[in-house]
Amino acid sequence: MPFLEIDGVSKGFPAAGGHTEVLRQLSLGIEKGEFVAIVGYSGSGKTTLISLIAGLLAPDKGEVRLEGRALSGPGPDRGVVFQNYSLLPWMTVYENVLLAVDQVFPEWSKEQRREHAERYIALVNLTRARNQRPRELSGGMRQRVAVARALAMDPAVLLLDEPLSALDALTRATLQGEIERIWAANKKTVVMITNDVDEGILLADRIVPLSAGPGATFGPAVTVDIERPRDRKALNHDPRFKNLRGEVIDYLLGPGARKKGAARPRSAGEVAAPLEVGT
Amino acid sequence: MNLAQKLAAVSVPLIGVGAVLLAWSLSSRTWSKSLPSPSRTWEMSRPYVAQPLEKRGEMDQGVLRFAWYSLVLVAKGYALALAVGTPLGFLLGLSPFFNRSFDPIIQVLRPVSPLAWLPLGLVLFENSKPAALFTIAICAMWPTVLNTAVGVRAIPQDYLNVARVLKLSPPKRLFKILIPATLPYMFTGFRLSLGIAWLVIVAVEMLTGAPGIGGFLWQEYNSLIYEHIILCILTIGLVGFVLDKMMGLVESRFKVA
Numbered sequence: 072m073p074f075l076e077i078d079g080v081s082k083g084f085p086a087a088g089g090h091t092e093v094l095r096q097l098s099l100g101i102e103k104g105e106f107v108a109i110v111g112y113s114g115s116g117k118t119t120l121i122s123l124i125a126g127l128l129a130p131d132k133g134e135v136r137l138e139g140r141a142l143s144g145p146g147p148d149r150g151v152v153f154q155n156y157s158l159l160p161w162m163t164v165y166e167n168v169l170l171a172v173d174q175v176f177p178e179w180s181k182e183q184r185r186e187h188a189e190r191y192i193a194l195v196n197l198t199r200a201r202n203q204r205p206r207e208l209s210g211g212m213r214q215r216v217a218v219a220r221a222l223a224m225d226p227a228v229l230l231l232d233e234p235l236s237a238l239d240a241l242t243r244a245t246l247q248g249e250i251e252r253i254w255a256a257n258k259k260t261v262v263m264i265t266n267d268v269d270e271g272i273l274l275a276d277r278i279v280p281l282s283a284g285p286g287a288t289f290g291p292a293v294t295v296d297i298e299r300p301r302d303r304k305a306l307n308h309d310p311r312f313k314n315l316r317g318e319v320i321d322y323l324l325g326p327g328a329r330k331k332g333a334a335r336p337r338s339a340g341e342v343a344a345p346l347e348v349g350t
Numbered sequence: 351m352n353l354a355q356k357l358a359a360v361s362v363p364l365i366g367v368g369a370v371l372l373a374w375s376l377s378s379r380t381w382s383k384s385l386p387s388p389s390r391t392w393e394m395s396r397p398y399v400a401q402p403l404e405k406r407g408e409m410d411q412g413v414l415r416f417a418w419y420s421l422v423l424v425a426k427g428y429a430l431a432l433a434v435g436t437p438l439g440f441l442l443g444l445s446p447f448f449n450r451s452f453d454p455i456i457q458v459l460r461p462v463s464p465l466a467w468l469p470l471g472l473v474l475f476e477n478s479k480p481a482a483l484f485t486i487a488i489c490a491m492w493p494t495v496l497n498t499a500v501g502v503r504a505i506p507q508d509y510l511n512v513a514r515v516l517k518l519s520p521p522k523r524l525f526k527i528l529i530p531a532t533l534p535y536m537f538t539g540f541r542l543s544l545g546i547a548w549l550v551i552v553a554v555e556m557l558t559g560a561p562g563i564g565g566f567l568w569q570e571y572n573s574l575i576y577e578h579i580i581l582c583i584l585t586i587g588l589v590g591f592v593l594d595k596m597m598g599l600v601e602s603r604f605k606v607a
Contacts, residue, residue: 157508
């Protein structure tokens, strides 16, 4: 039995003139400690999928199970790093993390909770920014606060919703390294949503492509059999990397692309743009 | 800013003041003989302005002393307005059902003049003091109610998701998420409410005869000392201006990114 199981999940929303099915019949099993990247087009329902796993949305059909139990709502066993970080702007870095710690470990002493929060702030290298508020931080730093807050809850699963998409390429590369380091140190089960195939190959054990919506479905999963730690520069010349990338992109541009004449017309350029293929 | 700019910053607003003084002066000379001229107004007002805290009798006191009485009454009514208006705003913002049931009646009560509420207050409380507080509170609370409600509805879903993922208890959700997220809107409401409370006080004092800047104004009208009417108007305006500036400063401190 997989640790985290998405079983026949469909989800739609009311739309003009009826109902749009965003996700159709998704099934995926994720093992404990596994790092899975879900790669897909912008607007294909990736955030909807992460919200379903987080329990912020309920599926129309099917269910999501964690250790065999069906999920019925959000909870701190699934730490979420939202796309826009969702830090509370009136709280400092420390207070943002501590709010989560206080909530998840109410039985600990005040001192224990303080130390725990400090430890995770240190883990993402933000001790010096401890007393700053989110608006005083750069995008990359906010992102790290969000990661620290999610990790400090000691969740069974870490859900990352395009965590790096709003960052510039250099910051992005740095944080990719940090995410891998933190994952290796904590051995959390991670589900990461991304529109960057290379990012998926760099970080994940397995890549699951999500086809274009509406009615997005999973494509064939691709196992990333490249040993860790993975070197970004060496990867570019690794034939296995090229093969993997080819496999994922072939699916996304081929069977996984929008069907011709689908509900929402968009130019070919717009569809292709959100997929970052080159390096 | 160089000297010329500084000079302009001070002198340009004086053009407006000068124009009003001129119109006032001309009016008192031409079509309205009973309107006292600016110089005569200053002459008659000097003892009240020069010794602003002097108390010569119950209805013969310096302008700041009168203004202070009014401010104390406003403060009480305003506190009542905030104490009732803020929770009401939260309820309207949080509960669509509550909003649907109470929004129409609020829209009807909101434009009612203080002059209309005061007699009802007198009927209800049979005493001018609580009636005055009632009138200030019920007129001043609407901007607080409506802005708080808008602020609560405008809370980004992200913050509410944080509360859900962390499973915050309702009180924690209120104090850690809802109130801080709504504060900027609440303070806009508080500032507008204070402006209204200060508008209302004059009407209330006129009708109840309570000592204060509005009561003084009405008494001087009845005593045919028209110069003091103008003195009172200017005092009310200046105090209101200072109050608004002060609230503006507080408000800007709560604007978060």
